[in-house]
Amino acid sequence: MSIKDIAPPDLQGRTVIVTGGGQGIGEAYSHAFAEAGCKVVVADINGDNASKVAREIAGNTDQAIGIETDISDEAETQEMASAALAAFGRIDVLINNxxxxxxVTRAIFDELPLDEWRRVMDVNVTGTFLCARAVLPAMRKxxxxxxxxxxxxxxxxGRPAFLHYVTSKAAVVGMTRSMAREIGVDGITVNCxxxxxxxxxxDASGVDEDTRDLIVRMQAIPRREVPQDLVGTLLYLASEASGFVTGQTIAVDGGTIHL
Ligand SMILES: NC(=O)c1ccc[n+]([C@@H]2O[C@H](COP(=O)([O-])OP(=O)(O)OC[C@H]3O[C@@H](n4cnc5c(N)ncnc54)[C@H](O)[C@@H]3O)[C@@H](O)[C@H]2O)c1
Structure with a gap:
Protein backbone atom coordinates (compact mmCIF):
# COMPACT_ATOMS: atom_id res chain seq x y z
CA MET A 1 0.00 0.00 0.00
CA SER A 2 1.37 3.39 -0.94
CA ILE A 3 0.48 6.17 1.49
CA LYS A 4 0.38 8.61 -1.43
CA ASP A 5 -2.48 6.58 -2.95
CA ILE A 6 -4.67 6.68 0.16
CA ALA A 7 -3.77 9.98 1.89
CA PRO A 8 -6.42 12.72 1.73
CA PRO A 9 -4.88 15.53 -0.37
CA ASP A 10 -5.67 18.24 2.19
CA LEU A 11 -3.04 16.74 4.51
CA GLN A 12 -0.31 18.23 2.28
CA GLY A 13 1.58 20.86 4.25
CA ARG A 14 -0.18 20.23 7.57
CA THR A 15 1.90 20.12 10.75
CA VAL A 16 1.49 16.92 12.74
CA ILE A 17 2.89 16.11 16.17
CA VAL A 18 3.33 12.39 16.85
CA THR A 19 4.07 11.65 20.49
CA GLY A 20 5.98 8.45 21.10
CA GLY A 21 7.10 8.79 17.49
CA GLY A 22 10.59 7.50 18.16
CA GLN A 23 9.72 3.82 18.20
CA GLY A 24 7.13 1.17 17.38
CA ILE A 25 3.74 2.21 16.04
CA GLY A 26 4.49 5.93 16.51
CA GLU A 27 7.54 5.62 14.27
CA ALA A 28 5.31 4.16 11.53
CA TYR A 29 2.81 7.01 12.01
CA SER A 30 5.61 9.58 11.69
CA HIS A 31 6.75 8.11 8.39
CA ALA A 32 3.18 7.82 7.10
CA PHE A 33 2.38 11.48 7.73
CA ALA A 34 5.63 12.48 6.09
CA GLU A 35 4.73 10.43 3.01
CA ALA A 36 1.33 12.17 3.03
CA GLY A 37 3.19 15.47 2.65
CA CYS A 38 2.98 16.72 6.24
CA LYS A 39 5.57 18.44 8.38
CA VAL A 40 6.22 16.08 11.28
CA VAL A 41 7.23 16.76 14.87
CA VAL A 42 8.51 13.52 16.37
CA ALA A 43 8.22 13.84 20.16
CA ASP A 44 9.51 11.12 22.43
CA ILE A 45 10.96 10.75 25.92
CA ASN A 46 13.81 9.02 24.11
CA GLY A 47 15.31 12.07 22.41
CA ASP A 48 17.86 10.06 20.42
CA ASN A 49 15.11 7.97 18.83
CA ALA A 50 13.02 11.09 18.13
CA SER A 51 15.97 12.74 16.36
CA LYS A 52 16.82 9.56 14.44
CA VAL A 53 13.27 9.19 13.06
CA ALA A 54 13.12 12.91 12.21
CA ARG A 55 16.44 12.63 10.33
CA GLU A 56 15.21 9.57 8.41
CA ILE A 57 12.08 11.49 7.39
CA ALA A 58 13.64 14.81 6.55
CA GLY A 59 16.97 13.88 4.99
CA ASN A 60 18.36 17.23 3.91
CA THR A 61 14.99 19.00 4.05
CA ASP A 62 13.16 20.76 6.86
CA GLN A 63 10.20 18.38 6.84
CA ALA A 64 10.64 17.00 10.36
CA ILE A 65 12.09 17.79 13.76
CA GLY A 66 12.71 15.50 16.69
CA ILE A 67 12.18 16.72 20.23
CA GLU A 68 12.78 15.04 23.56
CA THR A 69 9.51 15.31 25.48
CA ASP A 70 8.23 13.62 28.61
CA ILE A 71 4.47 13.89 28.06
CA SER A 72 3.79 13.59 31.79
CA ASP A 73 5.67 16.85 32.41
CA GLU A 74 3.50 19.90 31.72
CA ALA A 75 6.42 22.25 30.97
CA GLU A 76 7.89 19.77 28.50
CA THR A 77 4.58 19.41 26.64
CA GLN A 78 4.45 23.21 26.32
CA GLU A 79 8.03 23.21 25.01
CA MET A 80 6.96 20.56 22.48
CA ALA A 81 4.17 22.84 21.22
CA SER A 82 6.52 25.86 21.15
CA ALA A 83 9.12 23.91 19.16
CA ALA A 84 6.47 22.86 16.63
CA LEU A 85 5.31 26.47 16.22
CA ALA A 86 8.88 27.76 15.97
CA ALA A 87 9.70 25.23 13.24
CA PHE A 88 6.49 25.20 11.22
CA GLY A 89 4.26 28.08 12.38
CA ARG A 90 1.17 25.93 13.02
CA ILE A 91 -0.02 22.80 14.77
CA ASP A 92 -2.80 21.09 12.83
CA VAL A 93 -2.81 17.55 14.16
CA LEU A 94 -1.82 15.88 17.42
CA ILE A 95 -1.43 12.11 17.45
CA ASN A 96 -1.52 11.34 21.16
CA ASN A 97 0.28 8.02 20.77
CA VAL A 104 4.93 -1.82 32.04
CA THR A 105 5.34 -4.24 34.93
CA ARG A 106 2.69 -6.93 34.76
CA ALA A 107 1.21 -8.19 38.02
CA ILE A 108 -2.12 -9.33 39.40
CA PHE A 109 -3.70 -6.21 40.79
CA ASP A 110 -3.41 -6.93 44.51
CA GLU A 111 0.32 -7.35 43.96
CA LEU A 112 0.81 -4.38 41.64
CA PRO A 113 3.08 -1.78 43.25
CA LEU A 114 1.18 1.47 43.79
CA ASP A 115 4.08 3.41 42.27
CA GLU A 116 3.72 1.42 39.03
CA TRP A 117 -0.04 2.10 38.94
CA ARG A 118 0.64 5.83 39.39
CA ARG A 119 3.43 5.85 36.78
CA VAL A 120 1.10 4.36 34.15
CA MET A 121 -1.72 6.80 34.97
CA ASP A 122 0.72 9.70 34.92
CA VAL A 123 1.91 8.96 31.39
CA ASN A 124 -1.06 7.27 29.70
CA VAL A 125 -3.83 9.45 31.15
CA THR A 126 -2.29 12.70 32.42
CA GLY A 127 0.26 12.80 29.57
CA THR A 128 -2.49 12.44 26.95
CA PHE A 129 -4.42 15.27 28.62
CA LEU A 130 -1.34 17.53 28.89
CA CYS A 131 -0.41 17.14 25.21
CA ALA A 132 -3.94 18.04 24.13
CA ARG A 133 -3.84 21.06 26.42
CA ALA A 134 -0.48 22.18 25.07
CA VAL A 135 -1.61 22.26 21.43
CA LEU A 136 -5.00 23.82 22.11
CA PRO A 137 -4.06 27.54 21.93
CA ALA A 138 -2.53 27.10 18.45
CA MET A 139 -5.48 25.04 17.17
CA ARG A 140 -8.01 27.51 18.62
CA LYS A 141 -6.23 30.40 16.93
CA GLY A 158 -9.89 -6.96 29.77
CA ARG A 159 -6.58 -8.69 30.31
CA PRO A 160 -5.16 -10.28 33.45
CA ALA A 161 -2.13 -8.74 35.17
CA PHE A 162 -2.61 -5.57 33.14
CA LEU A 163 -5.19 -3.65 35.17
CA HIS A 164 -3.26 -0.37 35.29
CA TYR A 165 -2.73 -0.31 31.52
CA VAL A 166 -6.30 -1.35 30.64
CA THR A 167 -7.75 1.20 33.08
CA SER A 168 -5.58 3.95 31.62
CA LYS A 169 -6.68 3.12 28.07
CA ALA A 170 -10.36 3.04 29.14
CA ALA A 171 -9.88 6.53 30.57
CA VAL A 172 -8.68 7.74 27.17
CA VAL A 173 -12.05 6.75 25.62
CA GLY A 174 -14.00 8.90 28.11
CA MET A 175 -11.45 11.69 27.80
CA THR A 176 -11.96 11.71 24.03
CA ARG A 177 -15.72 12.08 24.29
CA SER A 178 -15.54 14.84 26.90
CA MET A 179 -12.76 16.79 25.18
CA ALA A 180 -14.68 16.67 21.93
CA ARG A 181 -17.70 18.28 23.59
CA GLU A 182 -15.61 21.16 24.92
CA ILE A 183 -13.76 22.13 21.75
CA GLY A 184 -16.05 21.29 18.83
CA VAL A 185 -17.04 24.94 18.89
CA ASP A 186 -13.40 25.83 18.09
CA GLY A 187 -13.31 23.75 14.90
CA ILE A 188 -11.29 21.02 16.61
CA THR A 189 -12.26 17.35 16.52
CA VAL A 190 -11.12 14.77 19.04
CA ASN A 191 -11.31 11.10 18.15
CA CYS A 192 -9.69 7.91 19.31
CA ASP A 203 9.06 -7.15 22.66
CA ALA A 204 5.85 -6.56 24.63
CA SER A 205 6.28 -8.20 28.00
CA GLY A 206 3.76 -10.91 28.73
CA VAL A 207 2.49 -11.38 25.18
CA ASP A 208 3.54 -14.86 24.12
CA GLU A 209 3.04 -16.59 20.78
CA ASP A 210 -0.05 -18.51 22.03
CA THR A 211 -1.73 -15.22 23.00
CA ARG A 212 -0.90 -13.72 19.60
CA ASP A 213 -2.40 -16.75 17.83
CA LEU A 214 -5.49 -16.66 20.05
CA ILE A 215 -6.11 -13.02 19.18
CA VAL A 216 -5.77 -13.73 15.45
CA ARG A 217 -8.47 -16.41 15.83
CA MET A 218 -10.78 -13.81 17.44
CA GLN A 219 -10.42 -11.49 14.42
CA ALA A 220 -12.69 -11.43 11.35
CA ILE A 221 -9.54 -10.82 9.29
CA PRO A 222 -7.36 -13.65 10.57
CA ARG A 223 -3.79 -12.37 10.39
CA ARG A 224 -1.50 -10.50 12.73
CA GLU A 225 -1.97 -6.73 12.82
CA VAL A 226 0.88 -4.45 11.76
CA PRO A 227 1.28 -0.66 12.18
CA GLN A 228 0.37 -0.05 8.52
CA ASP A 229 -3.12 -1.39 9.30
CA LEU A 230 -3.72 1.65 11.53
CA VAL A 231 -2.49 4.30 9.17
CA GLY A 232 -5.50 4.70 6.86
CA THR A 233 -7.91 5.39 9.73
CA LEU A 234 -5.44 7.80 11.25
CA LEU A 235 -4.99 9.76 8.01
CA TYR A 236 -8.77 10.03 7.69
CA LEU A 237 -9.18 11.27 11.27
CA ALA A 238 -6.42 13.83 10.69
CA SER A 239 -8.01 15.19 7.53
CA GLU A 240 -10.87 17.42 6.40
CA ALA A 241 -12.83 14.29 5.43
CA SER A 242 -13.61 13.54 9.09
CA GLY A 243 -14.66 17.12 9.89
CA PHE A 244 -18.10 16.20 11.29
CA VAL A 245 -16.87 13.14 13.23
CA THR A 246 -15.88 13.82 16.81
CA GLY A 247 -15.83 12.13 20.21
CA GLN A 248 -15.69 8.74 18.50
CA THR A 249 -13.58 5.69 19.19
CA ILE A 250 -12.84 3.42 16.23
CA ALA A 251 -11.57 -0.11 16.78
CA VAL A 252 -8.94 -0.89 14.16
CA ASP A 253 -8.36 -4.50 15.11
CA GLY A 254 -9.37 -6.73 12.19
CA GLY A 255 -12.89 -7.10 13.59
CA THR A 256 -11.96 -8.75 16.86
CA ILE A 257 -14.88 -10.45 18.58
CA HIS A 258 -15.23 -9.11 22.11
CA LEU A 259 -17.37 -11.54 24.08
N1 LIG B 1 1.52 -2.57 20.06
C1 LIG B 1 0.29 -2.93 20.39
O1 LIG B 1 -0.08 -4.12 20.32
C2 LIG B 1 -0.73 -1.90 20.84
C3 LIG B 1 -2.07 -2.29 20.94
C4 LIG B 1 -3.02 -1.36 21.34
C5 LIG B 1 -2.64 -0.07 21.63
N2 LIG B 1 -1.31 0.28 21.55
C6 LIG B 1 -0.96 1.66 21.87
O2 LIG B 1 -0.28 2.22 20.76
C7 LIG B 1 0.70 3.16 21.22
C8 LIG B 1 2.08 2.78 20.71
O3 LIG B 1 2.39 1.49 21.15
P1 LIG B 1 3.75 0.76 20.77
O4 LIG B 1 3.47 -0.68 20.64
O5 LIG B 1 4.41 1.47 19.67
O6 LIG B 1 4.57 0.97 22.14
P2 LIG B 1 6.15 1.22 22.39
O7 LIG B 1 6.34 0.96 23.84
O8 LIG B 1 6.96 0.44 21.41
O9 LIG B 1 6.33 2.75 22.06
C9 LIG B 1 5.92 3.75 22.94
C10 LIG B 1 6.71 4.99 22.66
O10 LIG B 1 6.28 5.99 23.61
C11 LIG B 1 7.43 6.57 24.19
N3 LIG B 1 7.12 7.04 25.54
C12 LIG B 1 6.92 6.32 26.65
N4 LIG B 1 6.73 7.11 27.70
C13 LIG B 1 6.78 8.38 27.25
C14 LIG B 1 6.67 9.65 27.86
N5 LIG B 1 6.46 9.80 29.18
N6 LIG B 1 6.78 10.76 27.09
C15 LIG B 1 7.01 10.64 25.75
N7 LIG B 1 7.15 9.46 25.13
C16 LIG B 1 7.03 8.34 25.87
C17 LIG B 1 8.48 5.47 24.19
O11 LIG B 1 9.81 6.00 24.33
C18 LIG B 1 8.22 4.80 22.87
O12 LIG B 1 8.95 5.43 21.84
C19 LIG B 1 0.57 3.17 22.73
O13 LIG B 1 -0.36 4.19 23.11
C20 LIG B 1 -0.02 1.81 23.04
O14 LIG B 1 -0.71 1.81 24.27
C21 LIG B 1 -0.34 -0.61 21.17
Missing amino acids: AALYTT QNWGRIVNVSSSTVAM IMPGLTETGI
Whole structure:
Protein backbone atom coordinates (compact mmCIF):
# COMPACT_ATOMS: atom_id res chain seq x y z
CA MET A 1 0.00 0.00 0.00
CA SER A 2 1.37 3.39 -0.94
CA ILE A 3 0.48 6.17 1.49
CA LYS A 4 0.38 8.61 -1.43
CA ASP A 5 -2.48 6.58 -2.95
CA ILE A 6 -4.67 6.68 0.16
CA ALA A 7 -3.77 9.98 1.89
CA PRO A 8 -6.42 12.72 1.73
CA PRO A 9 -4.88 15.53 -0.37
CA ASP A 10 -5.67 18.24 2.19
CA LEU A 11 -3.04 16.74 4.51
CA GLN A 12 -0.31 18.23 2.28
CA GLY A 13 1.58 20.86 4.25
CA ARG A 14 -0.18 20.23 7.57
CA THR A 15 1.90 20.12 10.75
CA VAL A 16 1.49 16.92 12.74
CA ILE A 17 2.89 16.11 16.17
CA VAL A 18 3.33 12.39 16.85
CA THR A 19 4.07 11.65 20.49
CA GLY A 20 5.98 8.45 21.10
CA GLY A 21 7.10 8.79 17.49
CA GLY A 22 10.59 7.50 18.16
CA GLN A 23 9.72 3.82 18.20
CA GLY A 24 7.13 1.17 17.38
CA ILE A 25 3.74 2.21 16.04
CA GLY A 26 4.49 5.93 16.51
CA GLU A 27 7.54 5.62 14.27
CA ALA A 28 5.31 4.16 11.53
CA TYR A 29 2.81 7.01 12.01
CA SER A 30 5.61 9.58 11.69
CA HIS A 31 6.75 8.11 8.39
CA ALA A 32 3.18 7.82 7.10
CA PHE A 33 2.38 11.48 7.73
CA ALA A 34 5.63 12.48 6.09
CA GLU A 35 4.73 10.43 3.01
CA ALA A 36 1.33 12.17 3.03
CA GLY A 37 3.19 15.47 2.65
CA CYS A 38 2.98 16.72 6.24
CA LYS A 39 5.57 18.44 8.38
CA VAL A 40 6.22 16.08 11.28
CA VAL A 41 7.23 16.76 14.87
CA VAL A 42 8.51 13.52 16.37
CA ALA A 43 8.22 13.84 20.16
CA ASP A 44 9.51 11.12 22.43
CA ILE A 45 10.96 10.75 25.92
CA ASN A 46 13.81 9.02 24.11
CA GLY A 47 15.31 12.07 22.41
CA ASP A 48 17.86 10.06 20.42
CA ASN A 49 15.11 7.97 18.83
CA ALA A 50 13.02 11.09 18.13
CA SER A 51 15.97 12.74 16.36
CA LYS A 52 16.82 9.56 14.44
CA VAL A 53 13.27 9.19 13.06
CA ALA A 54 13.12 12.91 12.21
CA ARG A 55 16.44 12.63 10.33
CA GLU A 56 15.21 9.57 8.41
CA ILE A 57 12.08 11.49 7.39
CA ALA A 58 13.64 14.81 6.55
CA GLY A 59 16.97 13.88 4.99
CA ASN A 60 18.36 17.23 3.91
CA THR A 61 14.99 19.00 4.05
CA ASP A 62 13.16 20.76 6.86
CA GLN A 63 10.20 18.38 6.84
CA ALA A 64 10.64 17.00 10.36
CA ILE A 65 12.09 17.79 13.76
CA GLY A 66 12.71 15.50 16.69
CA ILE A 67 12.18 16.72 20.23
CA GLU A 68 12.78 15.04 23.56
CA THR A 69 9.51 15.31 25.48
CA ASP A 70 8.23 13.62 28.61
CA ILE A 71 4.47 13.89 28.06
CA SER A 72 3.79 13.59 31.79
CA ASP A 73 5.67 16.85 32.41
CA GLU A 74 3.50 19.90 31.72
CA ALA A 75 6.42 22.25 30.97
CA GLU A 76 7.89 19.77 28.50
CA THR A 77 4.58 19.41 26.64
CA GLN A 78 4.45 23.21 26.32
CA GLU A 79 8.03 23.21 25.01
CA MET A 80 6.96 20.56 22.48
CA ALA A 81 4.17 22.84 21.22
CA SER A 82 6.52 25.86 21.15
CA ALA A 83 9.12 23.91 19.16
CA ALA A 84 6.47 22.86 16.63
CA LEU A 85 5.31 26.47 16.22
CA ALA A 86 8.88 27.76 15.97
CA ALA A 87 9.70 25.23 13.24
CA PHE A 88 6.49 25.20 11.22
CA GLY A 89 4.26 28.08 12.38
CA ARG A 90 1.17 25.93 13.02
CA ILE A 91 -0.02 22.80 14.77
CA ASP A 92 -2.80 21.09 12.83
CA VAL A 93 -2.81 17.55 14.16
CA LEU A 94 -1.82 15.88 17.42
CA ILE A 95 -1.43 12.11 17.45
CA ASN A 96 -1.52 11.34 21.16
CA ASN A 97 0.28 8.02 20.77
CA ALA A 98 2.95 7.94 23.52
CA ALA A 99 2.19 5.60 26.39
CA LEU A 100 3.75 3.12 28.69
CA TYR A 101 2.95 -0.20 27.05
CA THR A 102 5.89 -2.45 26.23
CA THR A 103 7.69 -1.49 29.45
CA VAL A 104 4.93 -1.82 32.04
CA THR A 105 5.34 -4.24 34.93
CA ARG A 106 2.69 -6.93 34.76
CA ALA A 107 1.21 -8.19 38.02
CA ILE A 108 -2.12 -9.33 39.40
CA PHE A 109 -3.70 -6.21 40.79
CA ASP A 110 -3.41 -6.93 44.51
CA GLU A 111 0.32 -7.35 43.96
CA LEU A 112 0.81 -4.38 41.64
CA PRO A 113 3.08 -1.78 43.25
CA LEU A 114 1.18 1.47 43.79
CA ASP A 115 4.08 3.41 42.27
CA GLU A 116 3.72 1.42 39.03
CA TRP A 117 -0.04 2.10 38.94
CA ARG A 118 0.64 5.83 39.39
CA ARG A 119 3.43 5.85 36.78
CA VAL A 120 1.10 4.36 34.15
CA MET A 121 -1.72 6.80 34.97
CA ASP A 122 0.72 9.70 34.92
CA VAL A 123 1.91 8.96 31.39
CA ASN A 124 -1.06 7.27 29.70
CA VAL A 125 -3.83 9.45 31.15
CA THR A 126 -2.29 12.70 32.42
CA GLY A 127 0.26 12.80 29.57
CA THR A 128 -2.49 12.44 26.95
CA PHE A 129 -4.42 15.27 28.62
CA LEU A 130 -1.34 17.53 28.89
CA CYS A 131 -0.41 17.14 25.21
CA ALA A 132 -3.94 18.04 24.13
CA ARG A 133 -3.84 21.06 26.42
CA ALA A 134 -0.48 22.18 25.07
CA VAL A 135 -1.61 22.26 21.43
CA LEU A 136 -5.00 23.82 22.11
CA PRO A 137 -4.06 27.54 21.93
CA ALA A 138 -2.53 27.10 18.45
CA MET A 139 -5.48 25.04 17.17
CA ARG A 140 -8.01 27.51 18.62
CA LYS A 141 -6.23 30.40 16.93
CA GLN A 142 -6.53 28.61 13.57
CA ASN A 143 -10.10 27.50 14.34
CA TRP A 144 -9.01 24.10 12.99
CA GLY A 145 -7.45 21.10 14.62
CA ARG A 146 -7.46 17.32 14.86
CA ILE A 147 -6.58 15.42 18.02
CA VAL A 148 -6.39 11.65 17.78
CA ASN A 149 -5.99 9.77 21.03
CA VAL A 150 -4.84 6.17 21.24
CA SER A 151 -6.68 3.60 23.35
CA SER A 152 -6.47 -0.17 22.93
CA SER A 153 -8.87 -2.97 22.05
CA THR A 154 -7.77 -4.61 25.28
CA VAL A 155 -10.28 -2.23 26.94
CA ALA A 156 -13.14 -4.23 25.42
CA MET A 157 -11.54 -7.54 26.44
CA GLY A 158 -9.89 -6.96 29.77
CA ARG A 159 -6.58 -8.69 30.31
CA PRO A 160 -5.16 -10.28 33.45
CA ALA A 161 -2.13 -8.74 35.17
CA PHE A 162 -2.61 -5.57 33.14
CA LEU A 163 -5.19 -3.65 35.17
CA HIS A 164 -3.26 -0.37 35.29
CA TYR A 165 -2.73 -0.31 31.52
CA VAL A 166 -6.30 -1.35 30.64
CA THR A 167 -7.75 1.20 33.08
CA SER A 168 -5.58 3.95 31.62
CA LYS A 169 -6.68 3.12 28.07
CA ALA A 170 -10.36 3.04 29.14
CA ALA A 171 -9.88 6.53 30.57
CA VAL A 172 -8.68 7.74 27.17
CA VAL A 173 -12.05 6.75 25.62
CA GLY A 174 -14.00 8.90 28.11
CA MET A 175 -11.45 11.69 27.80
CA THR A 176 -11.96 11.71 24.03
CA ARG A 177 -15.72 12.08 24.29
CA SER A 178 -15.54 14.84 26.90
CA MET A 179 -12.76 16.79 25.18
CA ALA A 180 -14.68 16.67 21.93
CA ARG A 181 -17.70 18.28 23.59
CA GLU A 182 -15.61 21.16 24.92
CA ILE A 183 -13.76 22.13 21.75
CA GLY A 184 -16.05 21.29 18.83
CA VAL A 185 -17.04 24.94 18.89
CA ASP A 186 -13.40 25.83 18.09
CA GLY A 187 -13.31 23.75 14.90
CA ILE A 188 -11.29 21.02 16.61
CA THR A 189 -12.26 17.35 16.52
CA VAL A 190 -11.12 14.77 19.04
CA ASN A 191 -11.31 11.10 18.15
CA CYS A 192 -9.69 7.91 19.31
CA ILE A 193 -8.45 4.71 17.76
CA MET A 194 -8.34 1.32 19.43
CA PRO A 195 -5.57 -0.76 17.89
CA GLY A 196 -5.60 -4.52 18.36
CA LEU A 197 -2.46 -6.42 19.26
CA THR A 198 0.02 -4.97 16.77
CA GLU A 199 3.37 -6.40 15.75
CA THR A 200 6.15 -3.83 15.86
CA GLY A 201 9.18 -6.04 16.39
CA ILE A 202 9.50 -4.62 19.91
CA ASP A 203 9.06 -7.15 22.66
CA ALA A 204 5.85 -6.56 24.63
CA SER A 205 6.28 -8.20 28.00
CA GLY A 206 3.76 -10.91 28.73
CA VAL A 207 2.49 -11.38 25.18
CA ASP A 208 3.54 -14.86 24.12
CA GLU A 209 3.04 -16.59 20.78
CA ASP A 210 -0.05 -18.51 22.03
CA THR A 211 -1.73 -15.22 23.00
CA ARG A 212 -0.90 -13.72 19.60
CA ASP A 213 -2.40 -16.75 17.83
CA LEU A 214 -5.49 -16.66 20.05
CA ILE A 215 -6.11 -13.02 19.18
CA VAL A 216 -5.77 -13.73 15.45
CA ARG A 217 -8.47 -16.41 15.83
CA MET A 218 -10.78 -13.81 17.44
CA GLN A 219 -10.42 -11.49 14.42
CA ALA A 220 -12.69 -11.43 11.35
CA ILE A 221 -9.54 -10.82 9.29
CA PRO A 222 -7.36 -13.65 10.57
CA ARG A 223 -3.79 -12.37 10.39
CA ARG A 224 -1.50 -10.50 12.73
CA GLU A 225 -1.97 -6.73 12.82
CA VAL A 226 0.88 -4.45 11.76
CA PRO A 227 1.28 -0.66 12.18
CA GLN A 228 0.37 -0.05 8.52
CA ASP A 229 -3.12 -1.39 9.30
CA LEU A 230 -3.72 1.65 11.53
CA VAL A 231 -2.49 4.30 9.17
CA GLY A 232 -5.50 4.70 6.86
CA THR A 233 -7.91 5.39 9.73
CA LEU A 234 -5.44 7.80 11.25
CA LEU A 235 -4.99 9.76 8.01
CA TYR A 236 -8.77 10.03 7.69
CA LEU A 237 -9.18 11.27 11.27
CA ALA A 238 -6.42 13.83 10.69
CA SER A 239 -8.01 15.19 7.53
CA GLU A 240 -10.87 17.42 6.40
CA ALA A 241 -12.83 14.29 5.43
CA SER A 242 -13.61 13.54 9.09
CA GLY A 243 -14.66 17.12 9.89
CA PHE A 244 -18.10 16.20 11.29
CA VAL A 245 -16.87 13.14 13.23
CA THR A 246 -15.88 13.82 16.81
CA GLY A 247 -15.83 12.13 20.21
CA GLN A 248 -15.69 8.74 18.50
CA THR A 249 -13.58 5.69 19.19
CA ILE A 250 -12.84 3.42 16.23
CA ALA A 251 -11.57 -0.11 16.78
CA VAL A 252 -8.94 -0.89 14.16
CA ASP A 253 -8.36 -4.50 15.11
CA GLY A 254 -9.37 -6.73 12.19
CA GLY A 255 -12.89 -7.10 13.59
CA THR A 256 -11.96 -8.75 16.86
CA ILE A 257 -14.88 -10.45 18.58
CA HIS A 258 -15.23 -9.11 22.11
CA LEU A 259 -17.37 -11.54 24.08
N1 LIG B 1 1.52 -2.57 20.06
C1 LIG B 1 0.29 -2.93 20.39
O1 LIG B 1 -0.08 -4.12 20.32
C2 LIG B 1 -0.73 -1.90 20.84
C3 LIG B 1 -2.07 -2.29 20.94
C4 LIG B 1 -3.02 -1.36 21.34
C5 LIG B 1 -2.64 -0.07 21.63
N2 LIG B 1 -1.31 0.28 21.55
C6 LIG B 1 -0.96 1.66 21.87
O2 LIG B 1 -0.28 2.22 20.76
C7 LIG B 1 0.70 3.16 21.22
C8 LIG B 1 2.08 2.78 20.71
O3 LIG B 1 2.39 1.49 21.15
P1 LIG B 1 3.75 0.76 20.77
O4 LIG B 1 3.47 -0.68 20.64
O5 LIG B 1 4.41 1.47 19.67
O6 LIG B 1 4.57 0.97 22.14
P2 LIG B 1 6.15 1.22 22.39
O7 LIG B 1 6.34 0.96 23.84
O8 LIG B 1 6.96 0.44 21.41
O9 LIG B 1 6.33 2.75 22.06
C9 LIG B 1 5.92 3.75 22.94
C10 LIG B 1 6.71 4.99 22.66
O10 LIG B 1 6.28 5.99 23.61
C11 LIG B 1 7.43 6.57 24.19
N3 LIG B 1 7.12 7.04 25.54
C12 LIG B 1 6.92 6.32 26.65
N4 LIG B 1 6.73 7.11 27.70
C13 LIG B 1 6.78 8.38 27.25
C14 LIG B 1 6.67 9.65 27.86
N5 LIG B 1 6.46 9.80 29.18
N6 LIG B 1 6.78 10.76 27.09
C15 LIG B 1 7.01 10.64 25.75
N7 LIG B 1 7.15 9.46 25.13
C16 LIG B 1 7.03 8.34 25.87
C17 LIG B 1 8.48 5.47 24.19
O11 LIG B 1 9.81 6.00 24.33
C18 LIG B 1 8.22 4.80 22.87
O12 LIG B 1 8.95 5.43 21.84
C19 LIG B 1 0.57 3.17 22.73
O13 LIG B 1 -0.36 4.19 23.11
C20 LIG B 1 -0.02 1.81 23.04
O14 LIG B 1 -0.71 1.81 24.27
C21 LIG B 1 -0.34 -0.61 21.17
